Amino acid sequence: MTAIDVLIAGAGPTGLILACDLARRGIRCRVIDRAAGPQAGGRGFGLKPRTLEIMDDLGVADRIAAIALDHTPIRFHLGHTELFELRVPPAAPTPRRPYPNLLSLPQWRTESVLRDRLTELGGQVEFDCELVDFDQDANGVSATLRRGGAVETMRAAWLVGADGGRSTVRRRLGIAFRGRTEDDARALLADVTVHGLADPAAVHLWMGAEGLLVIRPGSDGRCQVVAALAPQDDDAPELDTLRHLVTARSGRADIELTDPTWISVWRYNLRMAERYRVGRVLLAGDAAHVHSPFGAYGMNTGIGDAYNLGWKLxxxxxxxxxxxxxxxxxxxxxxxxxxxxxxxxxxxAATPPPFIRPLVALALKPLLRRAQIRDRADYPAYRTGPLGVEDTARGRGPAVGDSAPDCPLPDGTTLFAHLRGTHFTALVCDAAAPAAEGLEVIEIPPSTALSAHRTFRPRSGSIILIRPDGHIGLITTDPDAVRTYLGRCGLSVAGDNDSQ
Structure with missing residues (x-):
């Protein structure tokens, strides 16, 4: 029976981010996926600024940026009539936020970049390998895997279910997936080649009485087409069905769809697991929560789950x-x-009753503009979490639980360059942090307006402790508070025998 540290079920973005994070930490893990090979189809598209900061830490942000699209214009139509075009200019990078914009990249391409990174870190994805069953005890998890006709029993210290909305892991644990499913809210999704659009580089959106239609450009010359289904519509995942819907929704017969690589039916689900952990088994990504595609949350939230879990695991x-x-x-x-x-x-807001959709269309432009700008500022924080220690020493800068912003350092480097890796980081202002394995200490004396001191605005004598996932865990003037925090996270701290 093979023994490893972590078994990850599911090789989507969530499982791959977790695998990359564990691999660079020297944790023995296996990543399995029951699919025969890499998934086709766009599915998730948007990569938010905080996600790009995570990609930066893992060493792939530049690869993502090189193949992704940004500030894609949106053309809104009612039949043949184009009501408006929305262009939100990209935000300029700043010393605090070097990745200020949401980028558009089909999920399969994001997964490809992450698989390559996992290979560089010494790992791999085992496709056509299904988790059939598992049991756990106080010391680990015994799992049964099936690859083709062969069955394997293996042992892992921990199991993470990143295996999607129909998670085998969640169901096997008996964790309730509370929420709702709306059977009438369905759509056909496909990756196809589209001919006949006046501006193929724009997102085209129709919202008439018949239902929603979206044609979104990919980064590879193809498009994702999403066509809402009315209750009476056939939901056969076939190209002819989609062609009919595109003609009906757009009022145009000259839009041609060819060469589909993937076509599927989407149904609206809004659900969340009642807990994410049972003993030595955990859930992440869509296995833990599913929701509408509006807001570009799905892939980003799963990546955030994995990044939060990786260092703790x-x-x-x-x-x-x-x-x-x-x-x-x-x-x-x-x-x-x-x-x-x-x-x-x-x-x-995007799927109002049919009889008022033409009226809603008139108010959609400012709504979309605000949403795009708001999505750029989507930086999840853990201000009330149990790892956020009361920041009585906080100055006027970021608070405990916030993701640390980037900034220039006195030595000519940037903070993000120092945060890359698996360690904690302590920013000290006229203070001394305790020595600890896995802790890098950076002095930030008062300096120029562009310095770290200007960004974090610390009080004299304070220590700002940044966790391995880039979130601020502690702001204090007491070195013993740092020892306690690091010891709680399993680090060996000099002068503290109780932190082993």
Whole structure:
């Protein structure tokens, strides 16, 4: 029976981010997926600024930026009539936020970049490998895998279910997936080549009485087409069905769809698992929460789950108290609840009753503009989480729980360059941080207006402790508070024998 540290079920963006994070920490893990090979189809598209910061830490932000689209214009139509075009100029990078814009990239291409990175880190995805069953005890998880006709039994210290909305792991655990499904809210989705659009580089959106139609350009010359289905419409995932819907929704017979690589039926689900952990088994991504596609939340939220979980799981494998993993639910569940509510509101706004859709169209331009700008500022914070220590020493800068912004450092480098990796980081202002394995200390004396001191505005004598996932965990003037915090996370701190 093969023994490893972590078994990850599911090789989508969530599972791949987690695998990359664990691999660079030297954690032995396997990533399995029951699909025969890499998934086709656009599915998720938008990569938000915070996600791009995560990609930067993992060493792939430049690769993503090189192949993604940004500031794509949106053309809104009612039949042949184009009502308006929305262009939101991209925000300029700043020393605090080097990735200020949402980028558009089909999910399969994001997954390809992450698989390549996993290979560089010494890992791989095992396709055509299905998790059939598992049991757990106090020391680990025994899993049964099936690859083709062969069955394998293996042992892992921990199991993470990143296996989607129909998660085998969640169902096997008996965790309730609370929420609702709206059977009448369906759509056909496909990746195809589209001919006949006047501006193929724009997103084209029709919202007439017959239903919603979206044609979104991909980064590879193809498009994703989303066509809402009326209750009476056939939902056969066939190209001819989609062609008919495009003609009916757009009022045009000259839009041609060819060469489909993927076509599927989407149904509206708004659900969240009642917990993310049972013993040595955890959930992440769509296995833990599903919602509407409005707001570009799906892929980004799963990536955020994995990035929050990765360092905690690695520290637990290496001896930290398993209660550290309880902070994963405490920090990520409020984010998921907020996202479910917001994506549901956006879905309702985009799919009003048929008889008022032409009227809603007139108010859509300012609504879309505000949403695009707001999505750029989507930086989840853990201000009320159990790992956020009261920041009584906080100055006028970011608070405990916020993601640390980038900034120039006195040595000519940037903070993000130092945050890349698997360690904690302490910014000290006229203070001394305790020595600890896995802790990098950076002095930020008062300096120029562009310095770290200007960005974080710390009080004299303060220590700002940044977690491995880039969030501020502690702001204090007490070095013993730093020792306690690091010891809780499993780090060995000099002068503190109780932190082993």
């Amino acid at each position: 690695a520290h637990t494998v290496r001896g930290a108290d398993p209660e550290l993993l309880d902070t994963y639910w405490a920090e990520r569940a409020p984010i998921a609840r907020k996202i479910l509510a917001d994506s549901d509101r956006r879905f309702a």
